[in-house]
Amino acid sequence: MIPWLPPALTDLMIEAAWETLLMTFGSVIIAVIVGLPLALLLYATGPGGLSPNGWANRPIGLLINAVRSTPFIILMVAIVPFTRLVAGTSIGTTAAMVPLALAAIAFIARLFENALREVDRGVIEAARAMGATRTQILTRVLVPEAMPGLIAAVTVTLVSLVGYSAMAGAIGGGGLGDLGIRFGYQRFMPEVMATVVVILILFVQGLQSLGDWLVRRYSRR
Amino acid sequence: MLDFLRAPSVADPAGLTAPLPASGFPIMSEPSGAPPAISLQALVREYRGRGTPLRALDGVSLDVAPGEIYGIVGRSGAGKSTLLRCVNLLERPDSGRVTVLGQEMTALDEAALRQARRGIGMVFQHFNLLSSRTVAANIAFPLEIAGVPRSEREARVAELLPLVGLEERRDHYPAQLSGGQKQRVGIARALASRPRVLLCDEATSALDPETTEEILSLIRSVRDRLDLTVLLITHEMSVVKAICDRVAVMEAGKVIEQGRVFDVFTRPAHPTTRRFVSEVIGHVVPPGTVAKLPAPNPGEERRLLQVLFAGPSSTRAVVSEASRRFGLDLNIVSGRIDAIGQEPYGLMALAAYGPPAAIAEATTWMRGLGLDVSEIGEDPA
Numbered sequence: 001m002i003p004w005l006p007p008a009l010t011d012l013m014i015e016a017a018w019e020t021l022l023m024t025f026g027s028v029i030i031a032v033i034v035g036l037p038l039a040l041l042l043y044a045t046g047p048g049g050l051s052p053n054g055w056a057n058r059p060i061g062l063l064i065n066a067v068r069s070t071p072f073i074i075l076m077v078a079i080v081p082f083t084r085l086v087a088g089t090s091i092g093t094t095a096a097m098v099p100l101a102l103a104a105i106a107f108i109a110r111l112f113e114n115a116l117r118e119v120d121r122g123v124i125e126a127a128r129a130m131g132a133t134r135t136q137i138l139t140r141v142l143v144p145e146a147m148p149g150l151i152a153a154v155t156v157t158l159v160s161l162v163g164y165s166a167m168a169g170a171i172g173g174g175g176l177g178d179l180g181i182r183f184g185y186q187r188f189m190p191e192v193m194a195t196v197v198v199i200l201i202l203f204v205q206g207l208q209s210l211g212d213w214l215v216r217r218y219s220r221r
Numbered sequence: 222m223l224d225f226l227r228a229p230s231v232a233d234p235a236g237l238t239a240p241l242p243a244s245g246f247p248i249m250s251e252p253s254g255a256p257p258a259i260s261l262q263a264l265v266r267e268y269r270g271r272g273t274p275l276r277a278l279d280g281v282s283l284d285v286a287p288g289e290i291y292g293i294v295g296r297s298g299a300g301k302s303t304l305l306r307c308v309n310l311l312e313r314p315d316s317g318r319v320t321v322l323g324q325e326m327t328a329l330d331e332a333a334l335r336q337a338r339r340g341i342g343m344v345f346q347h348f349n350l351l352s353s354r355t356v357a358a359n360i361a362f363p364l365e366i367a368g369v370p371r372s373e374r375e376a377r378v379a380e381l382l383p384l385v386g387l388e389e390r391r392d393h394y395p396a397q398l399s400g401g402q403k404q405r406v407g408i409a410r411a412l413a414s415r416p417r418v419l420l421c422d423e424a425t426s427a428l429d430p431e432t433t434e435e436i437l438s439l440i441r442s443v444r445d446r447l448d449l450t451v452l453l454i455t456h457e458m459s460v461v462k463a464i465c466d467r468v469a470v471m472e473a474g475k476v477i478e479q480g481r482v483f484d485v486f487t488r489p490a491h492p493t494t495r496r497f498v499s500e501v502i503g504h505v506v507p508p509g510t511v512a513k514l515p516a517p518n519p520g521e522e523r524r525l526l527q528v529l530f531a532g533p534s535s536t537r538a539v540v541s542e543a544s545r546r547f548g549l550d551l552n553i554v555s556g557r558i559d560a561i562g563q564e565p566y567g568l569m570a571l572a573a574y575g576p577p578a579a580i581a582e583a584t585t586w587m588r589g590l591g592l593d594v595s596e597i598g599e600d601p602a
Contacts, residue, residue: 120347120349120352122345122347122349123349123350123351123352125311125345125349126343126345126349126350127362127366128311128338129309129311129338129341129343129420130338130339130343130362130363130366130367130414131334131335131336131337131338131339131363131366131367132335132366133335133366136366140362140365140366141351144351144353144354145351145352145353147353218353220352220353220394220395220396
């Protein structure tokens with residue numbers, strides 16, 4: 001199928017691409033589900049937020065920073081017991097998704113928090129003056145108004161995850177990056193490496209364009 | 222309208238005993254028996270940061286009567302914004318009491334306060350519309366928050382759009398509107414939950430003069446039609462002149478002068494108020510004119526007098542008769558006829574030449590006619 005590669009490698013390539021898709025999209029979905037409430041909590045309890053509370057804000061911020069500052073390759077091995085607890089195994093694509101999701105949660109929570117901060121404070125004040133509850137302000141004002149920023153944050157996270165997923169090979173996660181290393185580097189097949197790189201570039205380009213298009217679609221400014 | 226230009230009433234002996242023109246605007250006299258719509262009592266608000274605490278409100282009390290448009294004017298930092306935000310408790314005063322429509326806001330808990338806020342509309346300088354919602358959805362937003370069913374929301378929006386003249390823009394987003402249109406949406410949104418009180422936070426300060434006029438007349442017309450009480454803050458005295466019934470002037474967290482707009486404009490007491498007033502109606506004596514006046518004859522003096530006509534009296538007759546009676550030369554330096562709200566007034570500056578005693582007598586005589594005469598310095602600031 002890919003003319004310059006042996007047929008067996010084409011199959012491997014397809015399988016690896018599927019694994020990469022699974023790892024990136026799977027963990028980004030988890031990251032959005034966990035990261036958005038976390039970001040709302042960070043925003044609400046932050047200084048100048050809807051209900052400032054240092055006791056809630058600081059530990060969460062600290063935890064997020066800790067995850068973000070641990071190199072991903074180390075994070076992956078360091079949390080193996082946790083991975084085994086969640087995924088039932090510490091090897092394979094599913095297992096790789098646990099550290100990937102964790103890193104993505106920390107990453108996206110900060111990006112989401114920043115996007116929420118971009119929302120004009122005047123709009124929040126207007127909602128308060130109308131008698132909106134805190135929950136209403138968060139769900140009906142902040143999130144819709146921050147939507148373009150939130151979508152951009154998801155795009156950035158997806159792209160970063162493509163890079164992270166290349167390290168998933170260390171725990172047998174597979175994926176295109178892993179294939180590139182094993183065949184392209186360790187077996188001296190530069191054409192495999194080049195193919196992987198090209199596919200990844202196209203993949204990232206596609207993600208970015210899709211993200212930009214969505215941002216434009218939701219942007220009413 | 223311009224009664225004071227008509228029949229000379231100078232010869233009328235009754236005029237000598239008449240009190241100062243009562244210039245009564247029949248509807249909006251001083252707050253009468255009706256309880257005030259908004260009552261602020263001894264509000265204090267301090268901002269404690271690093272360094273010395275800043276007293277944004279230093280014991281402010283004022284009452285707004287139902288149905289009136291009450292203006293609070295002041296420079297930035299005077300505390301007017303804090304004061305307005307204390308009315309719906311967006312900001313909580315450190316001490317003092319806020320009562321709106323008979324309900325003591327400062328005594329309410331969170332939930333009751335949210336409920337009370339739904340009865341108070343607010344309009345903002347920068348409109349504060351939700352950029353992700355259309356005009357119609359913005360107007361419906363307060364109703365959505367209050368849990369009003371969709372069909373009712375839609376009916377209310379359909380009522381409000383023509384009121385603010387935005388039927389055509391129903392499905393536009395705020396970014397597609399001009400400043401004036403955005404503020405119309407802001408006003409419609411503020412009116413959506415049928416409030417009895419409307420707070421305007423520098424509602425026209427981001428708009429050009431023409432649009433400002435449009436928005437102000439919209440505010441006045443909704444007040445008339447919907448029987449609203451309006452409290453507005455502004456740094457522009459022209460806004461006060463255009464629509465307010467009463468005004469309070471604020472400086473350094475205190476109300477330094479308050480009263481009917483006509484009175485404050487025609488007889489400002491505090492120097493700051495005078496400066497505000499002169500911004501709108503200009504100086505009584507245009508700068509540079511005094512230098513061009515002829516010097517007084519030996520033994521005589523030159524005095525600059527400001528004469529305010531408010532109510533029925535005649536300008537010409539007063540000047541010529543005073544001149545004859547007291548043997549003075551009266552030189553009209555400037556004069557203007559204007560109206561504040563619905564009330565006309567005339568303001569004239571005279572250079573009086575003659576013996577000091579005669580000038581004093583003439584002044585007393587004119588005051589007896591019900592004119593407001595004051596001596597102004599030769600160096601108008």
